[in-house]
Amino acid sequence: MFININLESAEPIYIQLQHQIIEGIAKGKLKPGDPLPSVRSLASDIGINLHTVNKVYQLLKQDGYILIHRQKGVVINPEGPPKADEEYKQNLKASIHPLIAASICRGIEEEAFLQMCKELFNEFKEEGENK
Structure with missing residues (x-):
C-alpha cells in the first residue's frame, strides 16, 4: 500500500x-x-x-x-463518498479560512494562492486519469 x-x-x-x-x-x-x-x-x-x-x-x-x-x-465505498452538499461546502470553507488568513499574513498574493490550488487540483486529476 x-x-x-x-x-x-x-x-x-x-x-x-x-x-x-x-x-x-x-x-x-x-x-x-x-x-x-x-x-x-x-x-x-x-x-x-x-x-x-x-x-x-x-x-x-x-x-x-x-x-x-x-x-x-x-x-x-462502491458508490463513492457522498457528493458535496451545503454542509460539506460550509465545512470546507471553514477549513480553508485559516489557510487564507495565514497566507495573507505571510505575503502570499491571491493569484499565487489560487495558482497553488489549481496545480494541486490538476495533480489529482492527472494522477486519477492515469489509473
Missing part, C-alpha cells in the same frame, strides 16, 4: 493516515469496492497502534469513504 506515515511530523498520525487514504481514493489508487487491510494488518504493516487505525476507519466510515462489513472486511 502507498501509506507513508511520518512519525516525526507535528501532524497527528491518524490525520496523516486519514488524508493518505482519501488521497488514494481521489487519485484512483483506491477504487470503489477495493478492499483495505484489516485494522490489525494495517497497524502492523505501518508500525502504529491498532486503535489509531480503528479510529481512522471509523472516521472514514462516518464520512462515507469506506464500508465496514463483518464478513467482507473493510472496502472502499
Whole structure:
C-alpha cells in the first residue's frame, strides 16, 4: 500500500493516515469496492497502534469513504463518498479560512494562492486519469 506515515511530523498520525487514504481514493489508487487491510494488518504493516487505525476507519466510515462489513472486511465505498452538499461546502470553507488568513499574513498574493490550488487540483486529476 502507498501509506507513508511520518512519525516525526507535528501532524497527528491518524490525520496523516486519514488524508493518505482519501488521497488514494481521489487519485484512483483506491477504487470503489477495493478492499483495505484489516485494522490489525494495517497497524502492523505501518508500525502504529491498532486503535489509531480503528479510529481512522471509523472516521472514514462516518464520512462515507469506506464500508465496514463483518464478513467482507473493510472496502472502499462502491458508490463513492457522498457528493458535496451545503454542509460539506460550509465545512470546507471553514477549513480553508485559516489557510487564507495565514497566507495573507505571510505575503502570499491571491493569484499565487489560487495558482497553488489549481496545480494541486490538476495533480489529482492527472494522477486519477492515469489509473
